[in-house]
Amino acid sequence: MDFALSEEQAAIFDMARAFGEEHIAPFARDWESRGEIPKDLWPKLAELGFGGLYVREENGGSGLTRLDATLVFEALSMSCASVASFLSIHNMCAAMIDKFGSDEVRARFLPGAVSMESVWSYCLTEPGSGSDAAALKTRAAKTEAGYSLTGTKAFISGGGYSDAYIVMARTGDDSPRGISALIVEDGAEGLSFGGLEAKMGWKSQPTRQVQLDDCDIPAANLLGNEGEGFKYAMMGLDGGRLNISACSLGAAQAALDATIAYMGERKAFGQSIDQFQALQFRLADMEIELQAARTFLRQAAWKLDTGAPDATKFCAMAKKFVTEAASQVADQCLQLHGGYGYLADYGIEKIVRDLRVHQILEGTNEIMRLIVVRNLLASR
Amino acid sequence: MKILVPVKRVIDYNVKVRVKADGSGVDLANVKMSMNPFDEIAVEEAIRLKEAGKADEVVLVSIGVKQAQETIRNGLAMGADRGILVTAAEDVHTDIEPLAVAKILKAIVDEEQPGLVIMGKQAIDNDMNATGQMLAALLGWGQATFASELAVEGDSAVVTREVDGGLQTIKVALPAVVTADLRLNEPRYASLPNIMKAKKKPVDEKTAGDYGVDVAPRLEVVKTSEPPTRQAGEMVGSVDELVTKLKAAGAI
Numbered sequence: 001m002d003f004a005l006s007e008e009q010a011a012i013f014d015m016a017r018a019f020g021e022e023h024i025a026p027f028a029r030d031w032e033s034r035g036e037i038p039k040d041l042w043p044k045l046a047e048l049g050f051g052g053l054y055v056r057e058e059n060g061g062s063g064l065t066r067l068d069a070t071l072v073f074e075a076l077s078m079s080c081a082s083v084a085s086f087l088s089i090h091n092m093c094a095a096m097i098d099k100f101g102s103d104e105v106r107a108r109f110l111p112g113a114v115s116m117e118s119v120w121s122y123c124l125t126e127p128g129s130g131s132d133a134a135a136l137k138t139r140a141a142k143t144e145a146g147y148s149l150t151g152t153k154a155f156i157s158g159g160g161y162s163d164a165y166i167v168m169a170r171t172g173d174d175s176p177r178g179i180s181a182l183i184v185e186d187g188a189e190g191l192s193f194g195g196l197e198a199k200m201g202w203k204s205q206p207t208r209q210v211q212l213d214d215c216d217i218p219a220a221n222l223l224g225n226e227g228e229g230f231k232y233a234m235m236g237l238d239g240g241r242l243n244i245s246a247c248s249l250g251a252a253q254a255a256l257d258a259t260i261a262y263m264g265e266r267k268a269f270g271q272s273i274d275q276f277q278a279l280q281f282r283l284a285d286m287e288i289e290l291q292a293a294r295t296f297l298r299q300a301a302w303k304l305d306t307g308a309p310d311a312t313k314f315c316a317m318a319k320k321f322v323t324e325a326a327s328q329v330a331d332q333c334l335q336l337h338g339g340y341g342y343l344a345d346y347g348i349e350k351i352v353r354d355l356r357v358h359q360i361l362e363g364t365n366e367i368m369r370l371i372v373v374r375n376l377l378a379s380r
Numbered sequence: 381m382k383i384l385v386p387v388k389r390v391i392d393y394n395v396k397v398r399v400k401a402d403g404s405g406v407d408l409a410n411v412k413m414s415m416n417p418f419d420e421i422a423v424e425e426a427i428r429l430k431e432a433g434k435a436d437e438v439v440l441v442s443i444g445v446k447q448a449q450e451t452i453r454n455g456l457a458m459g460a461d462r463g464i465l466v467t468a469a470e471d472v473h474t475d476i477e478p479l480a481v482a483k484i485l486k487a488i489v490d491e492e493q494p495g496l497v498i499m500g501k502q503a504i505d506n507d508m509n510a511t512g513q514m515l516a517a518l519l520g521w522g523q524a525t526f527a528s529e530l531a532v533e534g535d536s537a538v539v540t541r542e543v544d545g546g547l548q549t550i551k552v553a554l555p556a557v558v559t560a561d562l563r564l565n566e567p568r569y570a571s572l573p574n575i576m577k578a579k580k581k582p583v584d585e586k587t588a589g590d591y592g593v594d595v596a597p598r599l600e601v602v603k604t605s606e607p608p609t610r611q612a613g614e615m616v617g618s619v620d621e622l623v624t625k626l627k628a629a630g631a632i
Contacts, residue, residue: 010456011575019569049572062572072572376586 003295005071005337012064015072018198019048020079028080029344033205035196037083042116045087052114053091054239055098059106060114062187066239074294077250078349081354084250086205088243089157092236093120093166096181100224100232108220109164109183121158123167123210123232126151131367133168134176134230138212139150144164147171147182148217149190149212150376155361159208160193162186167212168229181229183221190215198352237363241319242301244362248326248355249293255333262337262346281337286329293322312373320368323358330355381495381532381554383426384436385460385614386421386485389451390419390505399604400473406505406604407540408472415451415469418500420458422560424567425530426498427459434532435496437461441488446626449583456569457578464488468588480595482514487591489519494555496537501526512559515608522552526561540624 023044031037045051055061064072069091077084088342094113097106112118129135138151142361149169156165164282165184172178184191189307194209224232260283273279300318303311330351341348359365391397391406392414398407415423429435438460442448445467452463466484468476489497502509516523524530528547529540532554541548542561552558570578588595616622628632 007453008575008579011454011570011578015569015572015575015614032559047571047572048569053572057573057576063576064572 003298009068009071010376012068013075013125015048016050016072016075017078018254019045020076020084024076025069025079026330027198028083029231029347029350031080032082032205032350035203036206037086037204039119041083042090042119046114046116048134050087051090051116052094052098052110055110055114057097059110061094063096065301065305066242067298067305069239070242072251072298073243074250077088077247078254080204081247081251081351081358082202082204085202085244085247085358086157088240088247089122090120090162091243092240093122093164095239096166096223096236097231100181100228101218102224104220105223107182112163113138118163119158119161121156121162121165121210123153123156125153125155125167127154127209131346131364134179136168136170136179138169140165140171140180142171143216146217146221149182149184149215149217151212152194153210153212155197155207156208156210157202159206159210160196161206161208165210166223167210168233169212171226171229176230177227179230179233180226181223181232182217184212184215184217185221188215199357201350201356203353238304238315240362241315241368242297242304244358245293245297245300245319245322245326248323249297250359251291251351251355252293252326252329252333253290255328255330255348256283256290258347259286259333259336262340264337264374273336282332282336286332289325289329293318293325297322310375313372316363316368316371318364320365320372323355324365326353327359381435381629382439382492383429383435384439384441384485384489384492384494384497385419385422385426385455386441386443386481386497386499386511387423387448387451387455388416388500388503388505389413389442389448390416393417393504399606403604404601405473405475413447413451413472415454416500416503416505418502418504418560418562420455420479420500420567421456421562421564422500423458423460423564424499425527425560426496427568428565429496429530429532432461433449439464439492439494441466441485443468443476443588445472447472448626452583453578454570456581456583457575459570459574460581463583464586465583466586466588466591470539475597476588477594477597477599478508478510478514479598480593481511482518483593484588484595485511485515486518487593488513490522496532496554497521499557499559501561512557512628516557519555519557522556524550524552524556525558525559527558528561528563530558530564549623 008011015045049062053059057063073084097109126136140147140149163186167182167184171180190213192211197207266273296318300314303314332350340346392412400407426438440452440455440460440463442452443466449465499512524539526542527539528542529539536553538551
């Protein structure tokens, strides 16, 4: 058993972290107040291979494993969880095009996705279906030329910002097998967006409803096979859970690093506050929590990469554990900063706000527990 | 033309340096190590020359402990073609002195016959600033140190040097040794595909003995000490008070 990162993995982490420190961290607050990540950031990331992390190398991607990808997201999230998680969504779309798309679909869409000249968003959730995703109502009716989509997608990261959307819509009956994955490009007739959602965190990525109203798309925009969309969506979940966990971990680590530095400088009652044993114990507890989270996350990623039969269960357990541990650490870091932690200048309150949603999306942490317990009971 | 770039594994510039208790040097145990930043600039310059069609191969050399292989891999990930690892020490605290490094490099230059050697002007650990100059002397080649601009034109190189009080532009015949200063370029990030490709690039493994070079130290470190800790400041109430205090301290 070997827990060490390989030389390449260490290099991947260092590179992603250094890129974030130079090109993301100094601007993260500004992007948050503007409510948008400048689009010229994406080709810079793509040039380094971040646009197609798990797209196969022969198709222009970086061909990383899911464990490698967790390193990328942990490292980038040290600069900004909102930017890192947005990149994760784009990469899920790029991977779906690579994995399920026909040669023609790949040829049309993959180069733009990998170079991030086109930024991609993913539309599964609807106003009336979140955890129960298979109950989605958006309908794709067959037309002579392809499909006509009608319905509403909710909480769409990059809605009204991205260049293309992978939309899960019903082409058949009401069962999960009636769902297909369809590509809708920005500018399509019948595609419109709701107002900008005001959110607690993730403020630099615009979130809007995506509205489809007799939106016609060509038959060639079907991704993979008709009726298999839900299967594709489910296949992407484990990896998405790892990524969001990695985003939590990196941001919490950044909060802890900042807190350790702050506590060495801040004085109270005649000494720096890192000399108070009660506070030292809290630092130790946070370090233990994050290291445990990191080990658990990487084990889950390793299981997914090696095709372990219990990979889904481990991804669910890690997602629940890591996102909660990271949020608790971020909250403690805010507390240890005192009043300054509550001020935006210190960067801690942003981390607390950004990480909160990680317990809700990519499957709520309640759904994670459900996956675990179903697995437990089934193995009796 | 082939370009040879020597790269040194040094303590990472972000690490807070701690002096060993016995004062014999800096504690390097369990400390993050990276490529010397000036060497990274040298690697970048060599790769740019290759991309511009002025060179056809970039070869990296690192001399030190076997972990210096990582440093070579980092340079290969940036875009260099192959590496030569010369193991010359077992313990990371053993520093190979500039003269020994220059002698090994000379032997490698004799074998590899590069048209240009580009290296950092100095390593950020010991700040010797000597190896490039010594190598040029041993080879009998021209040297252009502290380069902030480099242009290869035919069989010579035009180099802008950062000297005290300004810039000096010189022309040196090739082959030559060029040492890189901070402003020569900004090194690129290694892309993910290139990081993955780097492990497939060849790295020759040698020892100092293969080149018949004695790496035993000729210098003795007498003492290493931390810089004095910064004294606490003092708030002054007015400009007059500030001026009085500065005068009293002999600062003005």
